[in-house]
Amino acid sequence: MERYRTPDWSSILLPTVNHAEKSVIREMFQRLRSGDIISFAGGMPDVSMFPYREIEAATDQIFSDHSHRVTAFNYGPTEGYMPLRQWIVGHMRSLGLILEPDNILITSGGQQALDLACRSMLRPRDSVIVAQPTYLGALQILRTYGARIVSVATDENGPLPKEFEAALCENVKFVYLVSDFSNPTGLSISSERRQLLIELARLKGIPIVDDAAYQQLRYAGDNISPMISIDQRITCDNDREPLENGGVIHIGTFSKTMMPGLRVGWMAAPKPYLNKLIPLKQATDLHSSLLNQMITYNVIKEIFDDHVAALCKAYGEKRDCMISAMHDNIPSQVEFTTPEGGMFVWVTLPKGSDAIKLLDLSMKQAKVAFIPGAPFYANAEDGMRYCRFSFSGVSNEEIFEGIKRLGELLTDVLSGSRRGEN
Numbered sequence: 005m006e007r008y009r010t011p012d013w014s015s016i017l018l019p020t021v022n023h024a025e026k027s028v029i030r031e032m033f034q035r036l037r038s039g040d041i042i043s044f045a046g047g048m049p050d051v052s053m054f055p056y057r058e059i060e061a062a063t064d065q066i067f068s069d070h071s072h073r074v075t076a077f078n079y080g081p082t083e084g085y086m087p088l089r090q091w092i093v094g095h096m097r098s099l100g101l102i103l104e105p106d107n108i109l110i111t112s113g114g115q116q117a118l119d120l121a122c123r124s125m126l127r128p129r130d131s132v133i134v135a136q137p138t139y140l141g142a143l144q145i146l147r148t149y150g151a152r153i154v155s156v157a158t159d160e161n162g163p164l165p166k167e168f169e170a171a172l173c174e175n176v177k178f179v180y181l182v183s184d185f186s187n188p189t190g191l192s193i194s195s196e197r198r199q200l201l202i203e204l205a206r207l208k209g210i211p212i213v214d215d216a217a218y219q220q221l222r223y224a225g226d227n228i229s230p231m232i233s234i235d236q237r238i239t240c241d242n243d244r245e246p247l248e249n250g251g252v253i254h255i256g257t258f259s260k261t262m263m264p265g266l267r268v269g270w271m272a273a274p275k276p277y278l279n280k281l282i283p284l285k286q287a288t289d290l291h292s293s294l295l296n297q298m299i300t301y302n303v304i305k306e307i308f309d310d311h312v313a314a315l316c317k318a319y320g321e322k323r324d325c326m327i328s329a330m331h332d333n334i335p336s337q338v339e340f341t342t343p344e345g346g347m348f349v350w351v352t353l354p355k356g357s358d359a360i361k362l363l364d365l366s367m368k369q370a371k372v373a374f375i376p377g378a379p380f381y382a383n384a385e386d387g388m389r390y391c392r393f394s395f396s397g398v399s400n401e402e403i404f405e406g407i408k409r410l411g412e413l414l415t416d417v418l419s420g421s422r423r424g425e426n
């Protein structure tokens with residue numbers, strides 16, 4: 005009996021895995037499973053908008069053709085399904101970027117593209133610059149690689165240039181930004197600020213990883229060129245050269261425009277970098293599901309523009325509902341963003357407020373859920389008075405009702421007439 009020993013996981017696991025924090029969000033989602041709570045918590049798509057019929061037709065098309073069937077179920081190229089890569093090249097051309105399929109690597113969602121970027125660049129204690137606040141999934145990945153996270157404060161136009169410049173030092177491996185309709189604030193980096201940040205990073209030779217997960221979901225305001233397109237204008241001598249050099253790595257995904265369950269995303273990057281990344285992707289999972297890539301391709305080639313237009317209309321209305329409900333119900337000491345796209349409204353409570361306590365009260369008494377700001381900050385303490393509200397996955401009626409209930413709660417809490425006892 006003595007011959008067998010149970011592994012001592014605490015000494016076997018890496019410190020970064022061993023000390024992974026309990027997530028406020030995971031706990032909240034467990035509580036959400038029970039009950040009649042209106043949830044603005046998850047950044048969920050509107051599931052009624054998934055193009056089920058087109059997905060079914062796209063799948064039938066693959067099954068009814070022998071060579072497509074074989075391709076879908078066999079091993080395939082690590083870089084991804086060529087027609088899909090070509091489609092992305094065309095899509096990105098419409099955003100002002102000249103690429104070739106060799107500039108595109110298909111990944112299992114944008115999340116894997118970010119993970120591969122980290123895996124290719126980070127040793128423990130290397131620094132990465134992020135905007136404050138930033139996507140909590142990125143913070144999670146950075147922590148698993150033992151990165152030192154350097155947060156740069158932002159205003160309504162993006163990271164502050166002076167602070168950004170000061171943060172760019174030798175130990176910084178890359179900058180991570182969500183330049184369009186950021187998760188969690190819903191705000192975008194302005195065109196002028198993008199140019200300035202690219203300029204500053206280029207002076208130090210530090211790459212920018214631009215996570216453009218929400219880029220296509222614009223409901224108001226003017227389009228802004230993606231960072232990689234701006235960078236290309238500096239890098240290439242004419243507007244026909246495909247991207248060979250440059251300092252911006254672009255992450256895209258079909259999760260927000262189509263359906264996240266298929267897990268299809270991409271990285272667009274200069275070829276010398278991408279060529280080094282392909283063996284890493286190969287070592288990770290050989291390639292992303294070919295069946296999913298083929299279904300995605302068959303669907304987007306038929307409906308992408310129309311579908312995105314329909315999503316923008318529906319999400320734009322939900323955004324308007326949330327903003328107007330907040331104007332009508334939320335006490336004036338509480339501020340909120342008015343995003344031009346994406347899925348989120350970012351709420352700032354008065355100084356000294358604790359959004360985690362408010363969430364507890366809100367779930368118990370108002371039956372409304374949101375995400376407190378702390379997990380979006382490298383230093384959770386800095387995010388205590390903020391909350392993220394997502395409008396994309398709820399109906400207009402739920403938005404009006406949920407924000408009304410929350411407004412009543414906030415009015416009572418801020419006037420001191422309601423506490424967390426019951």
Ligand SMILES: Cc1ncc(COP(=O)(O)O)c(C=O)c1O
Pocket residue numbers: 047112113114115116139141182187215217256257258259264268269
């Ligand atoms: C900023 C950002 N990047 C990446 C992702 C992950 O996207 P994907 O489903 O493509 O992995 C999300 C998902 O919420 C996100 O908000």
